Structures are given as C-alpha cells and as structure tokens.
Amino acid sequence: MSDTEIRTYAERSRTETAEQTEQEESTEGISTCPECNARLEADTEHGETVCTECGLVVEDDAIDRGPEWRAFDSAEKDQKSRVGAPTTNMMHDKGLSTNIGWQDKDAYGNQLSNRQRRKMQRLRTWNERFRTRDSKERNLKQALGEIERMSSALGLPENVRETASVIYRRALSENLLPGRSIEGVATAALYAAARQAGVPRSLDEVERVSRVDKMELTRTYRYIIRELNLEVKPADPESYVPRFISDLELSDETERRARELIESARNAGVLSGKSPVGLAAASVYAAALLCNEKVTQNDVSEVADISEVTIRNRYKELLEASEVVTA
DNA sequence: ATGGTTTTTACTGCGTC
DNA sequence: GACGCGGTAAAAACCAT
Numbered sequence: 001m002s003d004t005e006i007r008t009y010a011e012r013s014r015t016e017t018a019e020q021t022e023q024e025e026s027t028e029g030i031s032t033c034p035e036c037n038a039r040l041e042a043d044t045e046h047g048e049t050v051c052t053e054c055g056l057v058v059e060d061d062a063i064d065r066g067p068e069w070r071a072f073d074s075a076e077k078d079q080k081s082r083v084g085a086p087t088t089n090m091m092h093d094k095g096l097s098t099n100i101g102w103q104d105k106d107a108y109g110n111q112l113s114n115r116q117r118r119k120m121q122r123l124r125t126w127n128e129r130f131r132t133r134d135s136k137e138r139n140l141k142q143a144l145g146e147i148e149r150m151s152s153a154l155g156l157p158e159n160v161r162e163t164a165s166v167i168y169r170r171a172l173s174e175n176l177l178p179g180r181s182i183e184g185v186a187t188a189a190l191y192a193a194a195r196q197a198g199v200p201r202s203l204d205e206v207e208r209v210s211r212v213d214k215m216e217l218t219r220t221y222r223y224i225i226r227e228l229n230l231e232v233k234p235a236d237p238e239s240y241v242p243r244f245i246s247d248l249e250l251s252d253e254t255e256r257r258a259r260e261l262i263e264s265a266r267n268a269g270v271l272s273g274k275s276p277v278g279l280a281a282a283s284v285y286a287a288a289l290l291c292n293e294k295v296t297q298n299d300v301s302e303v304a305d306i307s308e309v310t311i312r313n314r315y316k317e318l319l320e321a322s323e324v325v326t327a
Numbered sequence: 328a329t330g331g332t333t334t335t336t337a338c339t340g341c342g343t344c
Numbered sequence: 345g346a347c348g349c350g351g352t353a354a355a356a357a358c359c360a361t
Contacts, residue, residue: 273332296348307335312350 089165090148090158092140100124136172143168143186150190153209154201163193167228176227180220184212188221192232199243200235202277204305237262237271240280240304247303248284250293257287261318268321274314281306282314 087094100123104112112120144165151161167189171177177185187210194201207214225232238259245255261283265271271279281304288295297308304311 275334278334298348308349309336309351310334313334316350 089162089169090144092137092144098127100127139177139182140169140172143172143182143189146183146186147190150187150206150209151194154190154194154205156190156194156199156201157197160190160193160197160199163197164190167192167224167230170228171224174227176224180223181212181216183210184216184220185224187212187217188224191217191221192225192230195232195235196230198236198239200239200276202305235276237276237279237283240277241284244280244284244300244303248288248295248299250284250288250295251291254284254287254291254293257290258283261286261322264322265318270317270321275306275310277304278306278310278314279318280304282311282318285311286315286318 100120102124104117104120106112147161147164147168151164164186168186171185171189187206191201191203191206194206203214203217207217210217212220224230241255241258241262245258258280262271262279265279265283281300284304285295285297285300288300297311300306301308301311
C-alpha cells in the first residue's frame with residue numbers, strides 16, 4: 001500500500017543545486033516547455049520541437065524522418081510515397097522483417113490457385129519461424145508485448161514505449177536477463193522510461209498493471225539502472241501535478257497555483273527528502289483550497305495513492321513556505 | 328544488521344451539513 | 345449521524361551505513 005518512489009533522498013539534496021544549472025541542456029525527453037511548462041509539440045516538417053504555449057523552439061536540429069517531398073492531396077501522397085512505415089523500436093525486429101499477408105490474394109487482388117495457396121501457407125510458416133528465430137527474439141517479442149500492454153493500461157504516450165523498448169533491448173543485448181523474469185525487466189524498463197520522459201508513474205501504479213511484485217520490480221529496476229548507467233533524476237513533484245489535476249477535474253488556475261507552491265517550497269528548501277508524489281498531492285490540495293475549488297483530502301489521497309496524513313503534513317509545510325516567500 | 332527518517336495505520340475530538 | 349479535517353502515537357517501510 002505504501003507509495004514510495006525508488007529514490008535516494010540524500011542524493012536528491014546533493015544534486016538539487018546541480019540540477020538547476022544543467023536544466024538548460026536537458027530538454028531532450030522532457031515533454032513540457034522549460035519556459036512556461038506547457039506541452040511541447042513535435043513539428044516534424046521542420047524538424048523542430050515547439051512549445052504549444054509560447055512557441056519556444058526547444059530542439060531545432062532533430063532528424064526529420066518525414067518524406068522529402070510534399071503532397072497536396074491524399075492521391076498525390078499515395079503516388080509519391082515509395083516507402084513503408086519508419087523503423088520503430090516497438091517491434092521486436094524494428095518492423096523490418098518480411099510480412100506475408102493472410103489473405104490468399106496476389107498483388108492485384110486476385111484469388112490464388114489451390115496450389116499457390118498451399119505454397120503460401122508453407123512460406124508463411126517458415127517466415128514466421130525465421131522471424132522469431134532464436135530465444136532472444138522470442139524473448140523480446142514477449143517483452144515488447146508486455147510493455148505495450150502495461151503502457152496502454154497506464155495511459156503512457158508512445159515515446160515512453162519507445163524508450164522502454166530501447167532500454168529493454170539494451171538489457172537484453174548486455175545479457176542482463178538471465179536470472180530475472182522477462183516481466184520484471186520489462187516492467188522496470190517501462191518505469192524507468194516513464195520517469196525519464198517526465199511523465200512518471202508511481203511504483204504502485206506500475207505494480208498494479210504488472211504481474212511482478214514490488215520487491216522484484218525495485219530490485220530489477222535498480223539493477224538495470226546501474227548496469228546500463230541510465231541516469232534517472234529524482235522525480236520532479238511538478239511532473240505529477242497535471243495528471244492529478246485532470247483526474248480531479250480541477251481548473252488550470254489551480255494547476256498554476258500548485259506549481260507555484262512547489263516552486264516556493266523548492267526555494268525554501270523543504271522538498272529534500274520528501275516523497276515527490278506526496279508533495280504533488282499536497283500542492284494540488286492546497287491549490288484547490290486557495291482557488292475555492294471543492295476537493296477533499298480523501299479525493300486527492302485516492303488519485304495520488306498517498307495517505308491523508310501525508311497530505312496534511314506536506315500541505316502545512318507548503319503553505320508555510322509560500323507565506324515566508326510572500327511575507 | 329542497524330539506525331535514522333519518512334510514511335502509514337489507527338484512533339480521537341471538533342465543527343458542519 | 346455522517347463527513348471532512350486536524351492532530352497524535354505507534355508501527356511499518358525505506359534508505360544508507
């Protein structure tokens with residue numbers, strides 16, 4: 001029932017100052033604007049990542065994977081297109097292997113003869129065998145399916161799945177799997193990916209959609225992080241705020257206030273060592289009070305998976321901190 | 328293993344609808 | 345009386361050593 005992050009509190013306080021200086025360059029993988037915290041949008045046509053609110057271009061030299069030609073209507077698009085889908089890490093073979101359709105039709109849509117049909121059947125069988133040739137491929141196939149399932153259950157965006165897939169791939173290629181369950185590693189990869197992408201899900205949430213228990217998850221997570229040298233910063237309380245706000249159907253105004261509260265708490269230095277989820281929950285609750293919106297501590301505690309007591313304790317601190325700042 | 332810190336559980340009293 | 349809220353003490357969980 002406890003909802004604690006895997007976190008190193010001591011480490012947090014150590015890195016806190018460093019975090020602020022390096023936040024400039026760490027725009028990659030973060031889906032909110034560093035200026036105004038609004039959502040970022042990828043503009044593939046120009047290879048840019050742009051803030052939806054203030055128009056700030058965060059990344060301007062991304063690789064444009066779109067076509068180099070332009071099409072003015074869908075017919076023209078069909079005509080000019082000469083490639084299939086881009087490669088993706090979400091499929092175990094990056095989507096590059098041959099796929100034989102199941103319809104017994106030739107390229108013109110004509111039915112196949114009996115003899116040809118049997119031939120296709122054989123080809124399908126063998127193609128399938130080659131596609132999932134060795135154990136690693138099969139392993140990967142299963143894990144990616146698992147990642148897919150869990151991330152859609154958690155409502156995670158596609159880029160997180162991609163990241164999780166990449167992490168899993170690396171784990172696999174570095175032989176970190178023996179002795180660990182596919183499930184466990186897949187779950188850990190997803191958890192790490194979500195945190196890296198700035199849309200963290202708490203351990204409890206992840207555990208709920210996974211088939212592994214928390215102990216195994218934390219163990220493999222730590223292991224993966226260490227062995228792959230992944231850098232996962234302590235979760236930012238603010239990254240939980242938007243989700244809680246929308247779950248509780250609160251206004252943008254409240255969201256802004258919640259962020260302010262966290263910000264002033266950060267400046268007052270009372271964040272260190274506390275659970276980020278708890279902070280986020282408390283800030284949402286406090287902000288709702290300030291904006292005269294009706295939410296009970298119980299509501300917040302449910303969507304955040306945090307005890308009411310913790311919310312009480314945190315939000316007292318938050319209010320104190322903000323008063324000190326304003327006074 | 329142990330100690331220090333944080334979070335949770337459980338219980339209580341107060342005010343309001 | 346049920347509910348929301350605030351507080352406390354003891355237990356449990358967690359992290360670091």
